[in-house]
Amino acid sequence: MAKKPSERLExxxxxxxxxxxxxxxxxxxxxxxxxxxxxxxxxxxxxxxxYTGRVGDNLSLEEGKQAAHHVALTMLATITTHxxxxxxxxRLVKTLGMVNCTPEFSKQPLVINGFxxxxxxxxxxxxxxxxxxxxGMMLPDQVAVEIEAMFELHN
Numbered sequence: 001m002a003k004k005p006s007e008r009l010e011x012x013x014x015x016x017x018x019x020x021x022x023x024x025x026x027x028x029x030x031x032x033x034x035x036x037x038x039x040x041x042x043x044x045x046x047x048x049x050x051y052t053g054r055v056g057d058n059l060s061l062e063e064g065k066q067a068a069h070h071v072a073l074t075m076l077a078t079i080t081t082h083x084x085x086x087x088x089x090x091r092l093v094k095t096l097g098m099v100n101c102t103p104e105f106s107k108q109p110l111v112i113n114g115f116x117x118x119x120x121x122x123x124x125x126x127x128x129x130x131x132x133x134x135x136g137m138m139l140p141d142q143v144a145v146e147i148e149a150m151f152e153l154h155n
Contacts, residue, residue: 005086005122009076010120016073017044023140029082036089036151040098041078042143045069046151048095052142056105064099067144068114075149076117076122091127092119094150100139108134115147 003011020042022028030037042050055064077087097112099105112134120128130150140144 002124005089008122008124009086014073014076014118014122015046016077016080017046017070018048019077020044020074027082028078031083031153034143034153034155035093036079036083036153038075038078038149038151040096040146040148041071041075042139042141042146043067044074044077045070050141051144053144054100054102054142055111055144056102061107061110061155064101064111064144065114068097068099068112068147069118070114071145071147072115072118072122075147086122086154089123090154092123092130092149092154093152094130095119095132096148097132097134097140098146099134099136100142100144100146105136108136111145112147115145 026039028039045051051067051070053059075151076086099108099111116129122128
């Protein structure tokens with residue numbers, strides 16, 4: 001029998017950061033029908049600080065990918081804090097990855113792989129990989145990466 005996402009998370013030895021408070025007037029999570037929508041999440045570190053910088057300037061591609069990995073952990077923390085157990089999630093449906101980068105940087109999909117790879121590790125290669133967009137832009141508070149996502153819930 002396949003392992004539950006919570007078991008995979010524990011097996012991987014991943015530590016979730018604190019869930020960040022909303023930075024404006026919005027809900028961190030929202031359930032509509034059988035879908036869980038997660039507002040844009042930044043890369044929160046376990047000490048509560050944000051992973052900041054600009055890929056192609058003061059951050060390398062690998063550092064950007066690490067920031068996206070931290071966003072995945074932040075999103076899981078937001079889900080468990082504001083929604084409940086991640087085992088209630090059936091699959092990742094959609095990811096919108098935004099990379100704080102220079103205009104010349106063109107490898108945003110490789111940066112967002114840091115998020116996608118962790119989701120695949122936690123939810124499995126079938127249920128942890130959904131459709132995805134990865135774009136470059138300027139982000140609030142100089143966070144390196146921001147990601148929003150949509151998940152399907154178990155009935």
